Amino acid sequence: MDLAGWLRHIERLHPQTIALGLDRVRAVLERLAIPKFCPIVTVGGTNGKGSTCAMLEAILGAAGYRTGCYTSPHLLRYNERVRIAGREADDAALVEAFERVETVRGETPLTYFEFGTLAAWVAFARARLDALVLEVGLGGRLDAVNVFEPDAAVLTSVGLDHQDYLGDTRERIGWEKAHIFRAGKPAIVGDPNPPQSVLDHARTIGAELAVIGREFGYSSEANQWRYFGPGGARGGLGYPALRGAIQLANAACAIAAIESLRARLPVGAQDIRVGLALVELPGRFQVLPGRPTVVLDVAHNPQAAGVLAENLAAMGPHRRTLSVVGMLRDKDLAGVCARLRGRVDRWYAATLDNPRGATAAELARAIAAADAGGEVRELPTPDAALAAAREDAGGDDRIVVFGSFFTVANVMAARAATSRSPNAG
Numbered sequence: 001m002d003l004a005g006w007l008r009h010i011e012r013l014h015p016q017t018i019a020l021g022l023d024r025v026r027a028v029l030e031r032l033a034i035p036k037f038c039p040i041v042t043v044g045g046t047n048g049k050g051s052t053c054a055m056l057e058a059i060l061g062a063a064g065y066r067t068g069c070y071t072s073p074h075l076l077r078y079n080e081r082v083r084i085a086g087r088e089a090d091d092a093a094l095v096e097a098f099e100r101v102e103t104v105r106g107e108t109p110l111t112y113f114e115f116g117t118l119a120a121w122v123a124f125a126r127a128r129l130d131a132l133v134l135e136v137g138l139g140g141r142l143d144a145v146n147v148f149e150p151d152a153a154v155l156t157s158v159g160l161d162h163q164d165y166l167g168d169t170r171e172r173i174g175w176e177k178a179h180i181f182r183a184g185k186p187a188i189v190g191d192p193n194p195p196q197s198v199l200d201h202a203r204t205i206g207a208e209l210a211v212i213g214r215e216f217g218y219s220s221e222a223n224q225w226r227y228f229g230p231g232g233a234r235g236g237l238g239y240p241a242l243r244g245a246i247q248l249a250n251a252a253c254a255i256a257a258i259e260s261l262r263a264r265l266p267v268g269a270q271d272i273r274v275g276l277a278l279v280e281l282p283g284r285f286q287v288l289p290g291r292p293t294v295v296l297d298v299a300h301n302p303q304a305a306g307v308l309a310e311n312l313a314a315m316g317p318h319r320r321t322l323s324v325v326g327m328l329r330d331k332d333l334a335g336v337c338a339r340l341r342g343r344v345d346r347w348y349a350a351t352l353d354n355p356r357g358a359t360a361a362e363l364a365r366a367i368a369a370a371d372a373g374g375e376v377r378e379l380p381t382p383d384a385a386l387a388a389a390r391e392d393a394g395g396d397d398r399i400v401v402f403g404s405f406f407t408v409a410n411v412m413a414a415r416a417a418t419s420r421s422p423n424a425g
Contacts, residue, residue: 044136045156059275141179159303186260305339326407333366383414
């Protein structure tokens with residue numbers, strides 16, 4: 001069976017897309033009988049997880065360590081989720097890993113994410129890696145990634161998202177996310193105002209708590225920035241290749257985690273500089289070349305939309321901002337749109353072809369409810385919405401595509417198909 005066949009297979013194994021709990025994963029992990037083989041950093045949080053993982057991977061790679069990085073969701077290819085020594089795992093490695101998990105799974109009904117997480121563990125073990133960076137999928141306490149024992153854990157931020165599963169307050173959500181911490185191990189918190197539940201849990205279990213702005217942090221200057229932490233300061237750092245002011249906080253979290261593991265994974269100042277200069281992560285305030293300016297951002301909750309608004313404000317001037325937005329119905333549609341109030345001149349609301357996808361009409365109502373301002377057009381798909389925005393845009397305008405991984409992926413896939421067309425260019 002090829003990779004596409006395996007992905008279809010694991011989609012059907014469990015009746016629910018999301019079924020939190022560690023019993024199923026732990027049982028199959030024990031049957032895999034793969035002991036821990038290298039240091040692990042787990043990364044959780046509402047926003048900033050992907051960027052922090054990418055920075056950790058890039059810095060460790062620059063230091064010469066063969067690093068595995070597991071993230072989700074993917075944009076265009078499942079292979080994006082499993083990176084081995086700086087490259088996406090190939091189909092053969094993933095198929096082999098899926099086969100191994102299926103061999104020992106028995107009658108245990110794993111979800112798509114659980115099966116994929118265990119397969120990543122198999123692939124990483126076979127690659128003989130020096131370090132692992134594992135992104136938590138949802139929450140922390142009951143997420144499949146939490147079956148692995150980290151040597152350091154990073155909690156980037158705590159905001160309101162996935163409230164049906166995690167609770168409807170920051171305190172409750174923070175408590176769930178803080179369970180990636182371990183007794184006696186570094187617990188890096190990148191939220192400058194973390195819920196008390198996060199601090200209390202870390203102290204209760206005896207984690208080595210470090211909160212940004214307290215035990216570690218950063219200061220910025222015109223063309224460089226400075227990190228400080230328990231191990232000392234690192235000055236003269238170039239800004240990360242990932243755009244946006246929030247990336248300094250994510251970079252500080254990555255450095256704090258790496259510094260906490262320096263006895264096992266020593267990293268030099270130049271490795272940090274090179275890693276931050278070369279880090280890449282599609283869909284996070286990604287600015288495409290050409291005119292009009294097109295920005296891709298997977299922001300899908302109010303906290304992330306607020307960061308997007310700040311990043312847009314920090315860009316150079318543009319005559320108008322046209323926004324292509326597509327979202328899942330179970331997100332805070334009006335709350336997200338409200339964060340961009342007064343910043344969008346024209347909205348192109350797109351229906352997502354997904355069982356959870358909001359329709360263009362639902363988005364239009366949310367934009368109105370948020371009093372976000374601007375004209376609204378309703379389109380059947382994100383790529384159709386982008387085509388309409390491009391047709392309306394002048395060279396001095398900018399187009400912002402955001403609202404969901406599905407929205408950005410739809411646009412990226414359409415763009416890739418166009419570039420491959422024999423009539424393109």
